[in-house]
Amino acid sequence: MSFLSRIMDLKSKAHFSHGGNGRPAGATGGTAFQGHRKRSAAQARSRVAVIMACFGLAYCVIGGRLVQYAMTTSEAVSSIGPADNLLASRPDIVDRNGEILATDIRTVSLYAEPHKIVDADEALERLQTVLPELDPRATYKKLTSKSRFQWLQRQLTPKQQSRILALGIPGVGFRPEKRRFYPSGSTAAHIVGYVNIDNRGIAGMERYIDNQGLADLAAIGMTSDAKMEPVRLSIDLRVQAMLHDVLVNSMQKYEAEAAGGVILDVHTGEVLAMASVPDYDPNNPAESAKDGWLNRMSDGTFEMGSTFKIFTTAMALDSGKVKLSDSFDATNPIRIGGFTIKDFHGKRRVLTVPEIFRYSSNIGTAKMADVVGIPAQQEFLTRLGLLTKMQTELPEVKTPTQPREWKKINSITISFGHGVSTTPLQTAVAGAALMNGGKYLPPTFLPRSRDEADAIAQAVVKPRTSDEMRYLMRVNAIEGSGKRALVPGFNVGGKTGTADKVVNGRYVKNGLNFNAFLSAFPIDDPQYVVLTFIDAPKTGEGGGRTAGLNAAPMVGEIIRRSAALLGVKPKFGEDGSALLVSY
Template sequence: MIGFVMRLRSRNHFSTRKNRTFLGAAQRRMDTKQRLAIIIAIFAVIYLATFARLVQYGLTDPIALASIGDSTTAVVSRPDIVDRNGQLLATDLRTMSLYAEPRRIIDADEAVEKLATVIPNLDWSDTHRKLRSGSAFQWLRRQLTPRQQSDILALGIPGIGFRPENRRFYPGGPTASHIIGHVNVDNQGLAGMERYIDQQGLADLRAAGLTGDVPLEPVKLSIDLRVQHIVRDVAARAMKDYQAEAAGAVILDMETGEILAMASVPDYDPNQPSRTLADGSVDKEYEKGWFNRISNATFEMGSTFKSFTLAMGLDAGKITVNSVVDASRPIRMGGFTIKDFKGRNRPLSILEVFQYSSNIGTAAVADMVGVEGHQEFLTRLGLLSKMETEMPGVATPTQPRAWKKINSVTISFGHGVATTPLQTAVAAASLINGGNLIAPTFLPRSRDEAQSIARRVVKEKTSADMRYLFNWNGTKGSGRHAQVAGFNVGGKTGTADKVINGRYASNINFNAFVAGFPMDKPRYIVLSIIDAPQTGENGGRTAASTAAPMIKDIIGRAGPLLGVQPQFGKDGSLILADY
């Protein structure tokens, strides 16, 4: 019995060991299969992820993969700028700019050498420094030509790429440069109406990323491109012919305040606002053309101010057009002697004071009104405060800190107060348009809109008298040099001694002429300036020989384009006929 039990236990033990050995081998085989399956799954996931990433790279625009920092924004669009007739003044062109990813550059020296064969005036040291910087992104050259882009692509330089940008293009070049202004390489407005557009919200839209390829409504200006070309051409030729430092002119619609043309020379090409010399330095003489002498500079406007002095006397009731003042002898005041350029040495009527441009007669009228009244009147006309208009960078007039009698006397004939030529034209318009001061604008404005902002500065009777004076001087006085047959031009010259280093130079003039036409029903004001002319018509250097002929040329060419129909005969009933 004991032996039987021992045999059963021995058999069970053997059976258990046999089962355990069998089960252990099976488990090991199963674990091996599981590990193998996990490894296969891991590699499958890796390969699938790699494949998906390659597909993504293949379908994505390569430009979006460049490491571009916050300083490089997306393609920025600007609205077109057009003139009052829809003629294009400024637009965007799509260009390509060259960038580098220095971390991917293999040989910086070789890259610079290759790029120099395509890009003119490449700064080798600066480009080499950028390529060796190890940074993620560096601009190398903005706004390439299509040919340059093609040639650089053919070089096959790794780590080099292109990014689309908008480049501002001005079809007229310098024709209206001081009005339109220009932009920087990032298409941001720096001057003129380009800067004004940014100030009206475009800069905010750009910051919000809303100025990509979205088409923007064109911005229409008040200027007439045809007339603008004439005004600039006349100013440029006058500066050359009269050997002057500068010249300019402006045409203003006195019923609406719209500026139809404005030019100041020397000027510049907004397509190339800066110019580099052969030695790599910036051409400072070229950059002087940025200076707009019509709205961004102040001058003593000379005898054109006599228009305001006589209007002041008329409006205050101190004189009439038939009044007579004593101009028989010079005035001595405060150590100064005030005399006439070509004195008549006799009493003069107000008509003659205006016709002969009498300093003595004008000073007498200012004395009748008084110092405080004189200052108040010029302030009322906007001649002593900064002008409000869309154009950025408008200059602020200068005047004496404290007005005394001697200041009032000299200011009466245009010395002692410096204001912008544009302000002078705007104030002159108010004298002959019925007495309403209308703020100037470079944007279209209707007559109804103009009337809603107009401010009466002189009486209608005063304005009628000033039209008479302007017309009289246009036919009897210095205005004859600006007269255009059939257009009935009236106006006033202004010849001022130029201030050089704080002193008046007796042999250097700043000349101006302010004119209205047609004087039977005035519509337009034209003002011309010429700075330091060396000669003029018939050898003269005064406004009558320089600034007035400019007005004649401008009106003769631009008048018909502005819709003014010339009239001939005393009653205007005769017209020219061509058979």
């Protein structure tokens, strides 16, 4: 051992023999060392206990919050709802009796996450075995895009979803959605309307619902899956189906381009049924014919022909300048401004007002309008809503057209329905005002009570004028051009209108007509107005093609099939008490 090693060893022994502090070794130093170790152990145990208590408290808080979340509705604890709440719900649409016209059904749509697609070519080939209609180029572009989400096919059937799931393609999935379903198909297409792929209203009452605020709520994400109160319409699905059937059959039977009709409650303004054909199936609107989109009843304007003589006659009688007992000379045609106004079935003699109406005299009607004057004629037609845009819930409403400046020739032609174009629905509404005692009611596709109707009704003619017009309508149906609209027991009254068809602003020269028939029943106490039109018919009941041979029989068929559904009881005999007995 070296000298340095021995020195270090001696110093070490000296240190421990003196307790490391210059004092003799003994119990005092050992006791101090043991006390220090005990204090350290106690502190360590205290720290561990504190840490365990903190962890226990944290777990208690977490557990309590989990219990709280479990007992609280999801909407209250999350700003993003579950999958179902991300679906935009729409209220059901039902008819006046609660029959469903439109409702939501659950479906799924196929999407891809391109960054998860392993083999785009293989994925495309497999998908086409289930969805052969997929566009190969467009789909491949989506599968190889740099985006993280791509729609592949919207609104699949359950069978398609099941088959795609069985393919086991990574990177594709399904997202729940809702699809609008229309159980009645095209029966009430132009009234109910349809929605787009995102369940947003595009036309008809579907669009009206969105315009009431539903679309705005959906745009800001405030939609839920909660069941909404259904929107009840004024139409009766039974009557609507019947009307639609008559129009479809008449269009085929008379070889026409189009047809339309409406049934209106004269005391409330409610539309009980309205249709226009050609139409479309709202379940597959894109597959409809081009002409099917147009709702000719409210979104098409036409020269309504001699049905306008109803309004000219009412105007003359209501002005007090003409009475039922008055007569007008219809012997010679009227020549003005290079035009000749003559009667289709001219009697070439003096005609009374009822005869002018019954024989549909253009000459006599023009002379009645001349007595009243052009300003009064404009004011009266405006009062009846025939020259301004109609106000109703249906979005598809067209504005009537009229001359910029009314001259004498305009006044004459307008008196018998040429020179002004208006919608068939407006014509029916104006006719209802002349049948219900003289009260104008804007049409509605929503339920409206008699009290509600009376509160908004506007008096447009005197009650006496209404009585006189009902008399003239009944006479014309019995003795004039409306005979084929008569239905035993229901006292139908009406007026035909045969107008030259207008194409691109000009009258066609091939003899095609736009025919209409405006009627009311029971005419002694009218409850309903029925209007039909047939566009460019090539034939009629008697071989001809005037309104009395096609538009009038359509009204007769509609009343015959709908009267019982509308609650109108037939009356037979002079006092209405007789019963029809068949053996």
